[in-house]
Amino acid sequence: VIGRHRHCIALEDYSREEILEVLDLALSMKEVLRRPLKKVPTLRGKSVVNLFFESSTRTRSSFEIAAKVLSADALNWTSTGSSVSKGETLLDTAKNLEAMRPDVIVVRHAASGSPAFLARHVRCSVVSAGDGAHEHPSQGLLDCFTIRERLGSLGGRTVTIVGDISHSRVARSDLHAMGKLGASMRVCGPPTMIPQGIERLGATVFHDLERAVAGADAVVMLRIQHERIGDPLIPGTREYSRFWGLNVTKASEWLKPECLILHPGPINRGVELSSDVADGPHSVILDQVENGVAVRMAILYLLAGAGATAEVSSPEKATA
Amino acid sequence: MSDTIFIEGGRVIDPASGLDGVRTVIVRDGRIAEVAERVERPREARALDARGKWVTPGFIDLHAHLREPGQEYKETVASGARAAVAGGFTAVCAMPNTVPPNDNTTVTELVLARAAAAGLARVYPVGCISRGQKGEDLAEYGELKAAGCVALSDDGKPVMSPALMRRALEYARAFGLPLAVHEEELHLAGAWSMNEGPVATRLGLKGTPAQAEEVMVLRDLALVELTGGRLHLQHVSTSGSVRALREARKRGLPVTAEATPHHLTLTDEEVARSGYDTDFKMNPPLRGEADVRALREGLADGTIDCIATDHAPHAVEEKKLEFDAALNGILGLETAFAACLALVREGALSEQRLVEALTAAPARIFGLPGGSLARGAPADVAVLDPALEWTCDTAALHSRSRNTPWKGRRLTGRCTHTLVGGRLVHEQGGGR
Numbered sequence: 001v002i003g004r005h006r007h008c009i010a011l012e013d014y015s016r017e018e019i020l021e022v023l024d025l026a027l028s029m030k031e032v033l034r035r036p037l038k039k040v041p042t043l044r045g046k047s048v049v050n051l052f053f054e055s056s057t058r059t060r061s062s063f064e065i066a067a068k069v070l071s072a073d074a075l076n077w078t079s080t081g082s083s084v085s086k087g088e089t090l091l092d093t094a095k096n097l098e099a100m101r102p103d104v105i106v107v108r109h110a111a112s113g114s115p116a117f118l119a120r121h122v123r124c125s126v127v128s129a130g131d132g133a134h135e136h137p138s139q140g141l142l143d144c145f146t147i148r149e150r151l152g153s154l155g156g157r158t159v160t161i162v163g164d165i166s167h168s169r170v171a172r173s174d175l176h177a178m179g180k181l182g183a184s185m186r187v188c189g190p191p192t193m194i195p196q197g198i199e200r201l202g203a204t205v206f207h208d209l210e211r212a213v214a215g216a217d218a219v220v221m222l223r224i225q226h227e228r229i230g231d232p233l234i235p236g237t238r239e240y241s242r243f244w245g246l247n248v249t250k251a252s253e254w255l256k257p258e259c260l261i262l263h264p265g266p267i268n269r270g271v272e273l274s275s276d277v278a279d280g281p282h283s284v285i286l287d288q289v290e291n292g293v294a295v296r297m298a299i300l301y302l303l304a305g306a307g308a309t310a311e312v313s314s315p316e317k318a319t320a
Numbered sequence: 321m322s323d324t325i326f327i328e329g330g331r332v333i334d335p336a337s338g339l340d341g342v343r344t345v346i347v348r349d350g351r352i353a354e355v356a357e358r359v360e361r362p363r364e365a366r367a368l369d370a371r372g373k374w375v376t377p378g379f380i381d382l383h384a385h386l387r388e389p390g391q392e393y394k395e396t397v398a399s400g401a402r403a404a405v406a407g408g409f410t411a412v413c414a415m416p417n418t419v420p421p422n423d424n425t426t427v428t429e430l431v432l433a434r435a436a437a438a439g440l441a442r443v444y445p446v447g448c449i450s451r452g453q454k455g456e457d458l459a460e461y462g463e464l465k466a467a468g469c470v471a472l473s474d475d476g477k478p479v480m481s482p483a484l485m486r487r488a489l490e491y492a493r494a495f496g497l498p499l500a501v502h503e504e505e506l507h508l509a510g511a512w513s514m515n516e517g518p519v520a521t522r523l524g525l526k527g528t529p530a531q532a533e534e535v536m537v538l539r540d541l542a543l544v545e546l547t548g549g550r551l552h553l554q555h556v557s558t559s560g561s562v563r564a565l566r567e568a569r570k571r572g573l574p575v576t577a578e579a580t581p582h583h584l585t586l587t588d589e590e591v592a593r594s595g596y597d598t599d600f601k602m603n604p605p606l607r608g609e610a611d612v613r614a615l616r617e618g619l620a621d622g623t624i625d626c627i628a629t630d631h632a633p634h635a636v637e638e639k640k641l642e643f644d645a646a647l648n649g650i651l652g653l654e655t656a657f658a659a660c661l662a663l664v665r666e667g668a669l670s671e672q673r674l675v676e677a678l679t680a681a682p683a684r685i686f687g688l689p690g691g692s693l694a695r696g697a698p699a700d701v702a703v704l705d706p707a708l709e710w711t712c713d714t715a716a717l718h719s720r721s722r723n724t725p726w727k728g729r730r731l732t733g734r735c736t737h738t739l740v741g742g743r744l745v746h747e748q749g750g751g752r
Contacts, residue, residue, distance in 0.1 A: 090642050131524070196527070197521045
């Protein structure tokens with residue numbers, strides 16, 4: 001369990017303490033990851049099913065590695081070639097998987113609310129690996145982890161999320177988690193990409209990038225999905241990149257020198273980030289990838305490991 | 321005298337005649353014989369004890385989906401009529417989006433034949449505005465009316481062509497048929513799952529703006545001005561629609577409107593509170609608090625004439641899905657009275673206006689018999705216990721489907737007896 005939760009579906013439902021519990025444990029997990037022999041027996045005999053209805057190489061791989069380092073068995077079930085294409089419902093798929101008695105189902109689905117729907121109908125723990133435009137909790141947690149690792153704390157920091165906020169589950173998870181950890185949150189993008197009422201998630205809205213990043217301690221640049229161009233939310237990537245993308249000139253003129261640049265990946269180089277910024281000194285994008293594994297190890301451990309049976313979950317025990 | 325019933329001791333609320341008081345309603349030969357203050361019951365007459373209850377004209381629903389022909393796994397005319405009388409409805413208007421749609425007299429006649437065979441609520445078929453509900457050309461209004469249709473609607477499929485809508489409003493005048501319309505600008509609405517707004521943003525669900533309804537309301541009000549056609553707005557759901565309607569009525573345009581029990585009592589916050597429960601998914605979607613307030617005000621002041629259920633049965637496998645994939649629509653007939661009675665308790669509506677919005681008002685809009693306890697009227701009567709508490713147990717519903725947002729909830733107010741044409745077609749035991 002993570003605090004009161006058997007599942008990891010929405011950071012909106014998590015308290016500050018519950019978020020910190022995962023982040024603190026992830027520190028020890030990261031230490032495990034950096035050992036020459038990256039294997040601990042913590043989740044031996046446990047099984048984790050990665051149920052992916054949307055293609056996602058990196059998140060699926062990250063969960064898979066996290067499970068394997070902890071010695072859990074990981075099974076990948078993707079919608080391509082599975083019974084989903086034969087018209088099986090989400091619930092039937094989940095029920096079939098459940099009959100194979102996994103301890104955790106990690107699910108990614110294009111429909112918002114699907115993980116909550118599954119959680120109501122299966123007995124095992126459900127971890128969302130992203131649902132529609134709702135939340136991507138492990139990404140939100142790894143973003144927090146990465147900023148804390150570099151800056152010590154999110155308290156009193158300013159974080160700006162730039163891009164298609166409307167369609168971004170990362171933005172929502174970041175807003176909930178970072179807000180609870182004390183950061184002051186901004187969102188920036190063209191008005192067509194800012195959803196109604198985003199202020200109620202604690203964000204201040206900007207349309208001008210220079211003002212949005214002024215004084216920011218971290219900037220999260222979201223990926224621009226090519227299918228949004230015809231939607232039509234923006235006229236094209238050229239104009240988007242000019243007004244809402246970061247290149248090295250803007251970065252050096254507008255960002256504080258110590259400002260971090262995050263990106264949930266995969267990057268559209270030359271659209272939201274120019275290559276020299278993506279690979280430059282502000283960027284912590286590859287740290288995010290590594291931290292993602294550590295955070296997911298912490299989530300799986302808490303839900304399927306000793307923590308799941310309400311025993312004391314000390315980091316020492318996790319890494320023993 | 322064997323077919324004489326004395327409904328005794330109840331509070332008779334009959335807005336059509338302005339009556340509200342304890343009376344005895346005497347039913348003879350299928351008609352209202354008398355509503356009397358003090359009367360001796362002959363020994364051979366049947367008595368129905370209505371003490372502590374309301375006795376009202378049977379409710380009339382202008383908007384129900386009975387799904388027959390074609391989707392009998394969701395509902396049939398018979399099961400829908402059974403659900404209707406259980407909810408106090410003695411007449412329901414059957415929407416034409418059946419399979420095939422009711423754009424021809426064969427379907428109209430089938431619906432009427434099924435209703436007659438069931439012998440429960442009266443069923444009034446509604447014909448299509450456009451052939452096949454395709455929005456391309458006019459259905460045969462004269463034929464449909466001659467076969468028994470009381471109104472025209474492409475419900476669920478808005479007439480997107482203003483030119484066709486104009487001609488429909490004009491042509492329907494020849495037969496005195498109102499056009500009942502679902503207002504949704506489909507291009508503006510796009511693919512959506514709930515109301516656009518802060519809740520949709522939080523849940524990451526695609527929203528449809530209130531304006532997708534309002535621009536069509538405004539378009540059709542303009543077309544009424546052009547044509548003089550009779551327009552009825554179905555399930556009005558936004559404050560902007562109420563505002564436009566109020567202004568149009570002030571100008572004397574021949575337009576009427578309905579609101580549903582769910583739009584009058586629930587907000588889009590329910591989607592969040594329930595954790596994406598698809599029994600809170602319908603079209604139009606649940607809106608915000610300001611919209612609910614506007615609907616209540618509109619219903620109270622008569623801008624919105626009546627309450628209609630938009631009873632929309634769907635099978636479990638069409639609802640027990642991820643939110644985006646589930647079909648729109650919820651049941652309404654068996655919970656409408658209890659849901660709307662909450663408006664009275666909350667001071668939003670008088671008891672008399674509530675009954676009027678369920679009886680006399682809908683009768684007037686589609687020109688239907690009933691909606692009144694006047695002497696000589698058909699004895700379509702609902703006996704209602706406004707204090708009866710019950711739990712909405714989906715297994716006990718008479719509908720073939722189970723998709724109700726009230727499931728498991730404690731409700732107050734229930735129909736205990738329903739008479740259609742003087743026959744007792746529904747009797748409810750005590751509370752559960």
